[in-house]
Amino acid sequence: MTFALSDELNDSIISAMENQDEKFLLDAQAEQLIKVSQNPLSADDNNYYEIPEWTPSDGYSVRESFVNNLHSPLAKEELQEILHSGRGVFKNFRNVLKKYPEIDKRWHIYKYRIMSARINDWYNSLREIWGLEKLEQFQESDESFVSDDFSFDKYDSKKEKDEILLHINAALYEKDDNIPEEIKEAITQKTLNQLEKQDFKEEIGFICRSLSDDFAGCITASPILENQEEIMVLTSLFVPEAFRGLGIATELISRLFSELQTNGKKWILMPIIITPELLEPLLTRMGFKKIRYGYMAEIL
Helix, strand or coil, X not given: CCCCCCHHHHHHHXXXXXXXXXXXXXXXXXXXXXXXXXXXXXXCCCCEEECCCCCHHHHHHHHHHHHHCCCCHHHHHHHHHHHCCCCCHHHHHHHHHCCCHHHHHHHHHHHHHHHHHHHHHHHHHHHHHHCCCCCCCCCCCCCCCHXXXXXXXXXXXXXXXXXXXXXXXXXXXXXXXXXXHHHHHHHHHHHHHHHHHCCCCCCEEEEEEECCCCEEEEEEEEEEECCEEEEEEEEEEECCHHHCCCCHHHHHHHHHHHHHHHCCCCEEEEEHHHCCHHHHHHHHHCCCEEECCEEEEECC
8 A cells, every 4th residue: 555755754764764763654545654552463564564763773874974064173172072072972062053043953954854855765765666756856955045044134333243243252262372471462462453443434244143133153244445446455254163064254245245245345355354264264165265365356
């Protein structure tokens, strides 16, 4: 007997696969799952079907795969320690993710797609037996848009300049064992003094916040000279460490480029002073070219 794999049934099968205490069969006629402990039935590949197997080893493997492909340094380090701890891995993994709500959301999306792909393979094998065409495979990668997880609002210098300076200060003073503390403090203070003295009357940009209203990044730009208003200089680009690796910087740059293009701007410069090495691959992908004093990009 054939049955349709609806979204509701797919979700029910995922829940059953993760339940290591109960065995379930799929009732094809009713298109629902039944507990074997409550109904002494066995699979007959006609009325009752065994659902795909999902073992603790599978659960560990999907977590390991997710962490290996994670680009958020803080979360990745903590989760790797949990995976290598050998005790209470699943519980501790869940507890760590509570500290990173956006990454937790992506984890559930990732796991859902992996498990749905396995269900899809199982269902296609049955459809082949039934003489039906296979269904399209689920994507296993997390392609969710960062705009679903964060809000991006236009920058208001009167209200948000102090907040940006606070976070840039934290970024400039990030731990670096190769630089003496007094040197870091001097460089940080010098940079902040320069930023605070700048009076950018036409400064534009975007502020990113998480769904829980935490500051998650910013980008700002301003005309570099009064008589060359088509040339902009990037005055800030920053994403807190806890939110890195989620595509926020890419989205911020894309939105700024779009805004600058709308305003008739042609060029944007990014000085070395606000260009950490970790941004270089991203800048190259976004069309920036390295020059003597930083980076430049043409607004197309």
